[in-house]
Amino acid sequence: MAAHLSFVLFLVGMVFMLLAAVGVLRMPDLFTRMHSSTKSATLGVGCVMLGVALYFGDFAIATRAFAVTVFVFLTAPVAAHMLARAAYFCDTPLCTLTLSDDMRGCYDLRTHVLASRYGLQERLLVLRLPTGSALAGKSLAESRLGSVLGVNVVAILRRDQTHLAPAPDTELQVGDRLLVQGRAEQLVGADGQCHLPLAQGDLEVEGLVSGETGMAEVRLSPRSSLVGQTLRESGFRQRFKVNVLAIWRGDAPRPIRLSDSALQAGDLLLLRGPRHALDALRTVPDFDSFRPLLDTDVTMIHHLHQRLVALDVPTDSTLVGKTLAESHLGDEFGLTVLGIRRGDAVHLIPVSEEELQAGDTLLVEGRPEDLAALRELEDLEVDLQAVDELGDLELESEQVGLAEVRLSPQAHLVGKTLSEAHFRGVYGLSVLAVRRRGRIHRSGLRDMRLRPDDLLLVYGPRERLRVLCDELGFQVLTDEV
Amino acid sequence: MNTLTTIILSGLSLAMLLALVRLVRGPSLADRVVALDLMASLAIGFMAIYAVGTEQPVFLDAAVVLALIAFLGTVAFARFIEEGELPWRRT
Numbered sequence: 108m109a110a111h112l113s114f115v116l117f118l119v120g121m122v123f124m125l126l127a128a129v130g131v132l133r134m135p136d137l138f139t140r141m142h143s144s145t146k147s148a149t150l151g152v153g154c155v156m157l158g159v160a161l162y163f164g165d166f167a168i169a170t171r172a173f174a175v176t177v178f179v180f181l182t183a184p185v186a187a188h189m190l191a192r193a194a195y196f197c198d199t200p201l202c203t204l205t206l207s208d209d210m211r212g213c214y215d216l217r218t219h220v221l222a223s224r225y226g227l228q229e230r231l232l233v234l235r236l237p238t239g240s241a242l243a244g245k246s247l248a249e250s251r252l253g254s255v256l257g258v259n260v261v262a263i264l265r266r267d268q269t270h271l272a273p274a275p276d277t278e279l280q281v282g283d284r285l286l287v288q289g290r291a292e293q294l295v296g297a298d299g300q301c302h303l304p305l306a307q308g309d310l311e312v313e314g315l316v317s318g319e320t321g322m323a324e325v326r327l328s329p330r331s332s333l334v335g336q337t338l339r340e341s342g343f344r345q346r347f348k349v350n351v352l353a354i355w356r357g358d359a360p361r362p363i364r365l366s367d368s369a370l371q372a373g374d375l376l377l378l379r380g381p382r383h384a385l386d387a388l389r390t391v392p393d394f395d396s397f398r399p400l401l402d403t404d405v406t407m408i409h410h411l412h413q414r415l416v417a418l419d420v421p422t423d424s425t426l427v428g429k430t431l432a433e434s435h436l437g438d439e440f441g442l443t444v445l446g447i448r449r450g451d452a453v454h455l456i457p458v459s460e461e462e463l464q465a466g467d468t469l470l471v472e473g474r475p476e477d478l479a480a481l482r483e484l485e486d487l488e489v490d491l492q493a494v495d496e497l498g499d500l501e502l503e504s505e506q507v508g509l510a511e512v513r514l515s516p517q518a519h520l521v522g523k524t525l526s527e528a529h530f531r532g533v534y535g536l537s538v539l540a541v542r543r544r545g546r547i548h549r550s551g552l553r554d555m556r557l558r559p560d561d562l563l564l565v566y567g568p569r570e571r572l573r574v575l576c577d578e579l580g581f582q583v584l585t586d587e588v
Numbered sequence: 589m590n591t592l593t594t595i596i597l598s599g600l601s602l603a604m605l606l607a608l609v610r611l612v613r614g615p616s617l618a619d620r621v622v623a624l625d626l627m628a629s630l631a632i633g634f635m636a637i638y639a640v641g642t643e644q645p646v647f648l649d650a651a652v653v654l655a656l657i658a659f660l661g662t663v664a665f666a667r668f669i670e671e672g673e674l675p676w677r678r679t
Contacts, residue, residue, distance in 0.1 A: 114592050117637060121599040124630055128603035131610045131626050137618050140610070144622055148629040155633045159640060159648065168645045175632065175648075175655050182659035186625065189663055193670035194618035 113158035120154030123147045136202040137194050145187040152179045207544045207560070231261070234285045248275035258287040259537045261566065271507040272567045274535065288539055322352070322379045322400040323388070329372035331393035337369050347388060349380030350445050352415075352472055379445065415445070420467040427465045442473040508569045509539075513582040516559035526553040534575055536567035593641035600634050621665040628658030 130143025156176040160169035201208060236242055242250050252260060263270045263277065264284040270277065279285075327333060333341050338351055355375035377400075378385065389397045420426055431444055447461065448468040463469075503509060514521055520528050525538055541548045541555060542562035548555060557563075565572065576583045604627060611623035632651045639647035 113640075117593075117596050117640070120633060121596045121603075121637075124633055125599050125603045125606075127626055128606035128630070131623055132606045137616065137622065140619065141622050144626040144629075148626050152629050152632055155636045159636045162640050163645055165645070168648060171645075171648045171652055172636070175636075175652050178652075178655045178659075179629070179632070182655075183629075186659055186662035186666070189666035190618060190621055190625075190669070193666045194616070196670055197616070197618070199616055199618055 109161045109164060113162040116154045116158030116161070120151040120158065123151035123154065127151065135204070137199050138191060139202060141187055141191055145183050149179055149183045152176065232258070232287050233264075234287055236279055236281055236283045236285070238281050240281060242279050243281045244278060246276045246278055247273055250279060252285070252287070259539055259566070260285050261288050261537075261539075262286040271504055272537070275531070320379065321382045321385055322377065323385045324396075324398045324400055325376050325378060325388060325394040326396045327370055327372055327374045327376065328393055328395045331372070333370050333393055334372050335369055341370075347378075347380070347391075348384040349378045349388070350443060350472075351376050352379050352445070353377040415470065415472050418469045418471055420463055420465060420469065426463050429463055431461050431463065442471040444469050444471050446470040506568055507566070508572055509564060509566050510572045510575075510583055511542075512563045512565055512575065514557060514559055514561045514563065515582055518557075518559070518581060520557050521559050522556060524554050524556055534565075534567070535571045536565045536575065538563050539566050540564040589641040593637055596637050597634065597641070600630055600637065604630050604634075617665070618669055621662060621669070624665075625658065625662045628654060628661070632658075 124147070127144045127146075127148040130147070131140045134140040134143055153176050156172040160172040163169070195210065247260060252258065260273060261271070262285075263273045263279075264286065265280060265282070333343070338344075343349075343351060353376075354370070355377070356371065356373070376394075378388070385399070388394055446469070447463075448470070449464060449466070520530070525531075531537060538552055539549070540563075541552055541557075542564070543558065543560075565575065572583070575581050607623045607626045607630065611620050611627070614620055632654050635647050635651040635654065639645055639651075
C-alpha cells in the first residue's frame with residue numbers, strides 16, 4: 108500500500124518538475140520563468156522526497172528525505188529573491204505584456220538601497236500659527252488649509268504633544284505647528300512667508316458697469332420654475348448668461364452663500380451681465396419686475412462692497428493654468444468670479460473653462476467670512492528649521508497608520524476625483540499619494556480622476572483604515588509603507 | 589528497476605532536456621542561472637527516484653549534498669550578476 112502511494116507521489120512530483128521545465132522554456136521573460144521554476148520544482152522535489160520516505164519506511168532514510176525537503180523549501184525562495192533582485196538591477200527586460208512595474212523608481216540604482224517609495228519625508232513642511240492669527244479657534248475644516256494650499260495636514264504639534272492625523276473638527280490654537288505634506292516650492296516664497304495662490308488686489312467695484320455690461324434688479328415670480336431650486340441647481344448662469352450679485356429677501360441682502368440657497372418667490376435678485384442678456388430677461392416669465400440699475404445707485408453698491416473683493420493671481424500661484432472650474436473657488440469658498448482683468452482688458456462673465464493666468468485680477472463675490480478665511484491663511488509662517496528636527500517624526504502610532512490600497516474596477520471611486528467623492532469627509536482619511544503604473548503622483552491629487560488599479564496611500568486613524576478594508580472595491584495591500 | 593520508475597525517470601530526463609535548451613539559449617546570464625537551478629532540482633529528484641529504482645538508499649546522500657551545493661551556486665551567481673565582478677577582485 109505504502110509503495111503504491113509513494114509511486115503516486117513520484118508521478119505527481121515528476122509532473123510538477125516537467126511543468127517547471129516547460130515553464131522555464133516557454134515563459135516570456137526572466138521573472139515569469141523564475142516564477143514557474145521556483146514554485147513548481149520545489150513542490151516536485153517535496154512530493155518525490157515524501158514518496159521516498161514512504162517507500163523505504165526506514166527512519167534514517169526518512170530523515171534524509173526530510174532534510175532535503177526542508178533545505179530546498181528554505182533555500183529556493185532566498186536564492187530566487189537574490190537572483191531576481193540582481194537581475195532587476197541589470198535592467199533585465201520585462202515581457203512586453205507587462206502592465207505595471209511596481210518597483211520602478213524605488214531603488215537607488217547606485218547603492219541598491221530600496222528608498223521609501225513615496226518619498227513622504229521630502230515633502231514635509233512645518234507651518235506655524237503666529238500670535239494674533241485669525242485662524243486660531245477655527246477648526247481645520249474651516250481653515251480650508253487643504254484646499255487652498257493644496258496640502259495635507261499630517262500632524263499638529265501643540266506644546267509637547269503630537270496629534271497625528273488630526274480630525275477636520277480639530278481646533279487650531281495660537282502657537283500650533285502644523286506638519287503638512289505638500290510641495291514646498293509652491294508654498295514658500297523667497298521671503299519665507301506662506302504664499303497663497305491668491306493675493307489681495309485692487310479693482311474698482313464701480314467698474315462693474317461699463318458700456319457693455321449693466322446691472323438690473325428682478326423679482327422672482329411665484330409661478331417661476333426656479334422657486335425652490337438653488338442657483339447652482341438651476342444652472343442660472345448658463346441659462347441666462349448673467350451673474351447674480353445679491354439676493355434680497357425683505358429689506359436686507361441675505362448673508363448666505365448665493366449658489367447654495369434655495370430661491371423663494373418674491374426674492375429680489377441683483378443681476379449683472381451683458382446688456383443684451385439683461386434686456387432678454389424682460390420677456391422671461393420667471394421674473395415679475397425688471398429695473399435696470401445705474402452704478403450711481405448708492406445703496407446697492409454700498410451693500411455690494413462688503414461682498415465683492417479683488418484678488419490677484421501671483422506668478423507663482425498654483426492656480427495659474429487652471430480653469431475656473433478647476434480652481435474650486437466656487438465649491439470650496441462659495442465665491443463667484445464675476446470678472447477677470449487681464450492686462451487692460453476686462454472679461455466679464457467668464458466661462459468656467461476660462462484658464463487663469465499669472466497677473467490676472469479676479470473680481471469675486473462671496474460672503475465676508477469666506478473672503479476673510481482666504482486672507483487669514485496668509486498669516487501662517489513657514490518654519491524651515493523645524494523640518495529637519497521633525498523629519499524623523501514617526502508618522503505612525505498605535506492609533507494612526509498608513510496603508511496602501513488598490514482600487515478594483517468595481518470600486519465606486521473609479522472615474523471620480525477625490526474631491527467629487529468627498530473622500531476625506533466620507534472616510535476620514537487623507538490620501539497622501541497615488542501610484543499609477545509605477546509613477547507616483549503627490550500633487551494635484553484632489554482633481555485626479557481615479558482609475559482601476561490605482562494605488563492610494565491613505566493616512567488616518569487605524570479604525571477608519573479597517574472600515575475602508577471592508578468596503579467593496581478596496582484591496583488593502585499593506586499597512587506598512 | 590521496474591517500468592514505473594523508468595517512466596518517471598524518462599519524464600525527468602525530458603524536463604532536464606527542456607531546461608538544457610533554456611540554458612543554451614539564455615539570453616541573459618540570469619536566465620541561464622535559472623535553468624541551472626532548475627536542473628539541480630531535477631537532479632535531486634532524479635537521484636531520489638534512482639535510489640528507489642535500484643533499492644539503494646545510499647544515493648539519497650548524494651541528493652542531500654546536491655541540495656546544499658545548488659543553493660550556494662545560485663547565490664554566488666546572483667552576487668556575481670549584481671556586483672558585475674568577482675567580489676574579491678574589487679578594489
